[in-house]
Amino acid sequence: MAPPKPTDTALADPSPWRSPAQRGRDRALKREAVLKAAARLFNEKGFHATSLDDVARQLNVTKPTLYHYFRSKDDVLFECCRMGLEMIEAAAAPGPGSSASGLERLRALMEQYAQAMTMDFGMSITRTPDTALSPENRAELRRLKSQIDRALRGVIQSGIEDGSIAPCDVRTAAFAIAGALNAIAHWYRPGGPLAPAEIARQTADFLIQGLAPRAPKRRQPRR
Amino acid sequence: MAPPKPTDTALADPSPWRSPAQRGRDRALKREAVLKAAARLFNEKGFHATSLDDVARQLNVTKPTLYHYFRSKDDVLFECCRMGLEMIEAAAAPGPGSSASGLERLRALMEQYAQAMTMDFGMSITRTPDTALSPENRAELRRLKSQIDRALRGVIQSGIEDGSIAPCDVRTAAFAIAGALNAIAHWYRPGGPLAPAEIARQTADFLIQGLAPRAPKRRQPRR
């Protein structure tokens, strides 16, 4: 009955009297703790197989408490996904001010995207079907996703224009890239043989190099 | 005008008296119709948002009827996924008897895989979280998936060995490829600009060529 291991999340601050300004900060921290616990459980057991009672138990509170921070279970999932998407968008957003080639910028984007998919909020984007959300939340999430898709296509396009990326169907390429990166959320496990950074690098390498071998540096002698 | 002995092929002949052998066939057809309707609804509205009443209504019967063909909702989903996975496995299975290079065999596999992901049963593999299934069914599905994964890695490995595929981390490559192909189930829509065969070809092309431009007019390395 008693919780075997009290999962102290980020609430390891034992100061019993909170300062005035600290209170508002507390609230934000608690909100985030709820999201984190929820994301973890959603990813592990699935959204529908996780009740808010489960989430609450994980945090040593009761379900109605969660409703002080979120309006519905739906909203909790939505916020998890939004956090994840914002991480990715932050990686996609850096304006074209940089002097890097399209391919270099795409590599950076892919690697950050990949690493986001190894984190709780990043995973929740792809590991929960968007059909679980209310129509409004679903629409908003779709909007965020397509914003990322647009940014991704933009970088690919500019790489094609500056010659650092081979001409290809941008739409299909963007979908293939996003698919390969999203998949990481499905197979990555913290204890696995590869660290997030390694996965990110290898996956980006693979997408850049392609399956077909490249011709050796030196020109091939004719026949 | 006595009806001659009807050929028991599945023609659109609604003859009200079924032949003896036809009966068993009818049952199989009905079973399949249930699966097809279910897969379509699951993909469209999501597994949890689809009730068996919905499926039954779609077929002009009532829910308990479905229980003559399946033991549970769980089983229905399981069978949908199994159908999809078997399609892919059929593509992955062809023994190494062929004289084609590893890359050629991989292209064929990827294209068939991709096309499967545009069909109802193929979609259900990736569009429903496996957390929806009972532990036993989930384990069995996982088995089938890893069988495909093994086959995929085998083809990649043999391509590396015969020089038709660039050396790379086979595990990561297999995950990236499967991810890119699985993603098709999420963005393909029947009315879209690309037909399944085109999507399959473009995606395979992209994965084979990679993002980085290739040196112009280089002769293929010998094999």
Add this chain to the structure above:
DNA sequence: CCATAAAGTTACTCATGAGTAACATCCATT
């Protein structure tokens, strides 16, 4: 022509889990 099984129906049970009501504390401000 009757027994039997298959296929389908209507009308339920029943567990689950989201969301709410009403009540209890704690802390800060007046």
Add this chain to the structure above:
DNA sequence: AATGGATGTTACTCATGAGTAACTTTATGG
């Protein structure tokens, strides 16, 4: 001290939908 707004609790309501019971109809085979 009293007021009031956060925060938290216990104890519910209530809709949904999977699965079942019991009965009807059809049709096959002995």
